Amino acid sequence: MSTRPPRGAELEGIVDAALTQAFQPPRLPDDFRTRLRAALARERHGAATEDVYARLQHEQAAALRELEANYLRMRRRTLLTLLGLAFAAGVLATVALPWIMAHWGPAALLVLPALGAIVGLGLAVHALGWWRLRDLQL
16 A cells, blocks of 8 residues: 655645644743734834835925026026126226226226226125125024
């Protein structure tokens, strides 16, 4: 008589029975269920924290894109302002130079840059004072 070797579910049942006889399951602490529930609650809270973190990262990326767009807009506006001022200074020099030459004579070529430097320094001092006042009011 031939006996066939156990297979599949029959083999798993035999192995499970042998392991159950050989090993006793460990004794669980009395507060195991409480600690398990607390760990599951912490895990759910961690998932909520990850959602908040992802949302905050998305908001930060949007704010950064807006900041970069505003920076480019400011650079473009500054460039256009400088071009406009340069054009206005050229027109003013063309109009005012004959008048200054008539009043100051040959020294007019020194007076015009000196006046420009004085006006520039005045604007710089005014701007520094404005920045300091603005910083103090924050």
